[in-house]
Amino acid sequence: MTEQLPTIIILGPLLGATLAAFAAWFRPRLSQPLVVLGLVISSAAALKLVFIVADAGAQEYWLGGWSREQGYGVVGIQITVDYLNTLLLAAVSGIALLTSVYTRRLVDTELAGRQRYFYALFSLLVTGLLGITITGDIFNLYVFMEIAALSSYALIAYGKGRAYMAAFNYLIMGTMGACLYLLGVGFIFAKSGTLNIDDVSASIPALGQSQALFVGFVLILLGAWAKMAFFPFHGWLPNAYVHGPTASTAILAPLATKVAIYAMLRIMVTVYSIKYINSSPGIQSLALYLSSLAIVVASFFSLTQINLKKLASYFVLSEIGYMVGGAWLANKPGLTGAMVHVVADAAMTSALFMAIGCIVYRLGQAQLDDLKGVFFKMPVTMAAFVVTMAALIGVPPTCGFFSKWYLIEGAAKADAWHFVAALLLSSLVKAIILFRIVEIGYNRVPHPAIKGNPAIPRNEAPLSMLIPTVAMTLGLIVLGLGTSTLVNTIISKALPAALAQ
């Protein structure tokens, strides 16, 4: 049974999406439970696989049994769960599960009357994201990338007004990224004659200094950068997240960009190699400078925002800089930091957007000025929000602290001091923003406990939203305390052998 687990991870949400789409015709209320069911199965399989991989190493699976051994090497489709992706699979499916429970009330109010296909699209998006993460084939990665992208355009366009324009911008940028990626894959295929990641990776060293491979690498990289909204390809992201429905943002913000970063890591670490990266120092220092710039620019923009959702989307942009930079440090702590941070940031962003969703659900559009007294209205939500912000700032013992620790250690080792400075600056900016919100939400109102001051009635978000939010927030601390275990048992083994000492 356990040998089928890798495919169950994708089948869960895929079947969920199909059934939810059918159900939408005659019994729309059934869509969400069907999707939740699919995600329960998927995340259980992903969790089980984390333990299997930690014990027994990478698990390969050939769809339909068309395996390399039977001579189907070029057409056979391989999916792999190894040290690099197993944690992300668990994170993506787990976060998707919590979000699918969480979004129901939001969808019912925000998209009232139009919610019919939301959960089918939601589940399709998760299928695409899980597919990108699990596939062992660079062309299939493209296919899953498009599945995820098309459903996310639709999810953004579900909003009203400017959402259409935002979705259109997103579509242009996303399509460009996908095209670049596909072109790069073409170059690799032309040189190596295969699309299977393991086979490509085995044949690249033999091909030596090939111009075509290098061009392919750069194209794939640019494609991935456009997909993940890495500076300077980031323009589409804030508008898409602000004008799209809050429910769509809650699933897109934590997962979509992180999975694109994973794709970049996979290409860098497995398909090409760290040796290849180190032998092209021009791109390496360019990527590092761009990462620092991404962090600094996004931090400054976040300081000027007055809308909570927009502010949070600039956080997403700066975190992308963390991970790209960490990966391009191309040393042991840097890569460890990037890999830890992909998982940690998925969790942090998810918790952040869940808390914001709760606020939006009760207060409408979340302008910072509307937050007066929100700490008294929604104490639990705001407690979760503060913990999440602390994680984003990097306050120990939350997960954000430890990933940032590895990143800074890697940057110090590589003498990339500008990256150290950018990371610290971003922490400080987030701290300023947190306390600005605390001041507005807590201190700027007459304290209701003092006699004569108006009472502020408590108006907490509904339990179906509050429980996933709190669970996710507690997860940040658990993840932080477990960082050392995860690094020792899984992430350190995902690093290429050349760096292992």
Place this chain on the structure above:
Amino acid sequence: MESIESFTPVWIILTSSVAALLIALLGRWPNVRESCIFAAAAIKLGLLLSLVPDVLKGKLYEFEVMELIPDVGLAFKVDALGLLFALVSVSLWIPTTIFSMGFLRPLKRHAQTRFFFFFAIAISSAVGVAFSANLLTLFIFYEVLSLSTYPLVTHHQDDDAIKGGRKYLTYLLGTSVALALPAMIIVYERTGNLNFTNGGVLADVTSTTLLVVLLVMFLFGFAKAGLMPFHAWLPGAMVAPAPVSALLHAVAVVKVGVFSIIRVLTGIFGVDLLAKTPSLSTIVCVLAAITLIVASLIALTQDNIKSRLAYSTIGQLSYIILGVGLATKIGIAGAALHIPMHAFGKITLFLCAGAIYQACGAKCISEIHGIGHKFPMTMTAFFIGSLCVIGLPPTGGFISKWYLLNGSLDSAQQWAFAVFLTSSLLNAAYFLPIVYKAFFAKPTDTARLEKAKEPPPMTVVPLFITSAGCLLLFFFSDKLFKLADTFAKMYTVQ
């Protein structure tokens, strides 16, 4: 060095966290709520005292909870210095709580439960800092302390409080994240070790430039120590209610700053390295000496009692840093001893300032002329407290300054002797006039004096306790000195 694996240090830290939880739950019944605090403080103090005999014999209590990053864990170690600091903060928690009850209850202040809750968390984290076995654990508790004291600083929730709180976090969080954290990561990256070890972990680093940069980053990174120019948060934090200024901004928070610097200098750099590399020792001493003198001079100009006390604190903290920077055994012992001595003196002064404010609303020195006749006991306590901070017998402050002066003569930095003496004169110059004016000057505001009510007993009793402490420390200083000496020996004798 013998070490004992024991869970007791963790229990000691947890008692006040548990108390915090109970405080939050029992907020509706103030008497039950405050009984929890006293129970927790008593348990904590008892557990701490039970560790004293073994620690005096040079044994260490150790416990590692879990590994956080390779080779560095959430780990605790109780040595003489940590125990000394923990004893001071916990024993002063009791009088401060009594004072807080007297201060908050009659005026029906808002959010008392929140106040006591964060207070207990702050005590937990101060003791956590005291017991940390490595720099990472120390840093974690250091940050928890910054964050948990923010609601206390902004307790009044008016514009001043918000401004003060903003300054507080900008300085404390800003410096620790921007300077101390990267310095710590660089140390880890170069040596792979963050444990406080005898002889330091940086002994193999040869580049003096790197050492100097790290040293400066650490000295300014732990801005709770108030080294200039990162001191302005402390006068800003005086917007907090009196008990907060008393325990946190004269004892727990600021001492956590100097404590962290002592740990870095002795356990990360190592006293040997400091003594061998003149530039390092000189940097510490010069920075501390400048702060010492300048802070005392600024204190002279302050009319607000609490800000004068705050600048005095900034100066006194630098005594401790200067003492360690001397890198001699006696100097380090004197520095360690100055932690409790200054704590008792300064908390008395702050409590007096609070009691005066409570009784007649006076905040400035010019408003309290002639007040001594109205509140003789409060002002006598103030007098004893100022003797202790100036360093005159028969108060404990004399003892620690004695060792500090001795230490400066032993060291390569003999000019420090003159700095210590000058500063003591300045201390006398900014404290004694207050006492003189309170007793002998003509009242400026007779109307205020007539309206003044005797402070409630709950606010006077703690003054007795702490000022008696100042005197007792003079006569029974040997016990504390043994602790300080055990620590100094452990880190200087090879």
